[in-house]
Amino acid sequence: MADKAFLTSEILKWARETARISVDDAAKKVSVSPERYLTWEKGNDFPTIRQAQILAKSFRRPFSLFFLPEIPKDFHPLQDYRRDDAKELDTASLFIIRDVQEKQSWISELFEEIGEDKLPFVGKFSINDNPEAVAKDILDVLKINPNNYQKTPISEWIDKAEMAGIFISRASYLHSHLVLDRDLIQGFAIANEYAPFVFINSKNWNAPQLFTLVHELAHIWIAKSGISNEIDIDYTDKPKSKFHPVELFCNQVAANALMPREIVTQLGADTFESSKMIFKQAKELGISSFALLVRALNLNLISQSQYKILKNEAQNEFEIFLEKERLKKEKQKERKSGPDAYLLRLNKNSKLFTRIVMDSFKNGSLSPSIASNLLNTQINKFQKFEKLLA
Template sequence: MSQAIISPEVLKWARLRSKLNIDMVAQKVNVKVEKLNEWETGEAKPTFIQAQKLAKTLHIPFGYLFLNEPPKEKADLPDLRNLSDCHFEDFSTDLQDVISDVKFKQDWYREFRQERGDDELKFIGKYSDKDSSKVIADEITEVLNLTIDDRKAVKNWEEFYQLLVKKAEEIGLWVMKSSMVGSNTHRVLDVSEFRGFVIADSIAPVIFINGADAKAAQIFTLIHEVVHLWFNSSGVSNIDFRNDKNSIIDIREKKCNEIAAEVLVPEAQLMKLWNKVLSVSENADNLCKYFKVSSIVIARRALDLDLILAEEFFDYYAYLVEVWKEAKQKMKNNDGGPSYYVSIPIRNGYRFSGDVLQNVYSHKLLMRDGARLLGLKPATLAKFAKEVGVR
């Protein structure tokens, strides 16, 4: 078989970029580690078939392997992450692919909404960092029409999250949530890398939530990204509740955290409900059920409002880390989750999914193009349409 004259330097770059160790890549390409080492050092060359397998495994265009040097990749979105133990210096291949997919969909949706005659959203970019966090939080709460009665009406975090998504989409926002790249169950998104991102746009603003995160944590991330839109700012976030008041973090991120906390846990109500006789853990456990947010959000809010000491907060945080580890293991052992067809609009956004289907079945969009937008095969799109009653 003829050899593929690939660049050893590009091959090694692609493997390191993919976060896969050499053993894993060798296994996927079905060669010995020693052989892969020879390819990376230039002592040997793969066949064209093996080179194609390498490109697929490393999630790069086949042509990249023939470049003289690794391409200079530019981050698609501002990196606003501040998680202190984040081990990702650059965006992983998985995150980059998710961002690219969302941008591809956003380009179509923006054009569709413009042609439909949708108005620009007036609240996008309405405020700056100099404006009052309380004023912005009150406006977001009003625009979303979010009340305490809403919290009382839902049973759990999952229902509250779904309610927030519904309210966000009703005002013109677009919310996507997934725990993997496309529908590839082998490419699970890493919560330690990011919790969500937002791409601001006056016509088709989109929020992406990492579905691999805990349900309660997704609520704060959602509102955090909503706040970004009031500043017309885009970026990838990974909220870290451990930052103290004097931490050197992105000013905008700090502002968005502050506003999101006020939207979800209003200061006046928390001050009224906080019981000084009870411990941090007891207060957090009680109040997280009332506000429908995670207990760490309650504890962090209490710290920022001087209801507890920093030492108390960090002790409680350390305790929760162990609780989260146990919960994560239980999630791994639980195969439950929404059915496949139910998950499609969750992954792509409810209104976006509906608009794509309507365009396909009104013959304004080819079936194959609609399927591509939803990350489906044409036959699966037809079954999905039937499932939701579009055809």
């Protein structure tokens, strides 16, 4: 008979509930009936060691945690800045938040311990400041000129942000059964003075990802950690009451940073004559046609009637674009080609975070098991990261 795992029943229940996994689904993971599983949460019986290990992995909790005498203190939940009618976060969303929090906690403790300087821009402003001033400071600190990108806009923003000490994590799924829903979570920020982190749901295409990134950087600049889901400067036809004031402010900062007033006002008059011209200009700035149109409307460069006509044209162009993207993905699936698995993992970990963990492992200050756990990769595969980082 298999050995029993004499775990703490309250912790088993807490681990399942904080993972937003139902009793039925938990029972399926270990091939028992829901009734049998509940006897473990009630403390009337115990799973086998193997069953407990499977549950620990499914709930994303250390196996040893199940044997503590009481429920441990979990990470503080991030402030939820999503619209007031947003759906409850699902398992995938909770797991990616927990994953990033674990990385952020480790790196911030390391930096504080070794005496790293605090980053002066974290919390430098507040929601009461001028969003244009906050946007200018972000551009100055990161040394970014939206009128002169040296590479694709989103790549340049990510590289410059990490050079400034901000860890950028991007992912669209944890694994094939845990895909991130962009309607639930588009991004979040952890505004820490030693190691600020930004997460971006890469399920979106590049333009909304970039807007999300800069929106989350604004959260760092005003020291407001939190979760966002409907990041969109085109909020003119939606009730503003449904948007948190912090979200509205960070949207304004992002719009000013990605489309500075001096750049947009200097665009030629022909830019706003057709959706094709708008798309061309928006692509150069790394933003969507919709974002540029709203910015032009707010700066009184186009009238409300022009905006409505051009927005409808842009919507048609966007639908054509989405169809092309869908066909491209289908062709990739047919060829069984796609992004490199280690590149996806590198982006999820953050390039900066990966480099620091690998350096700590190489100099002997970090054990192989911890390094492997932090990067979710076996030690003998670290060279894959080295090639990508090079």
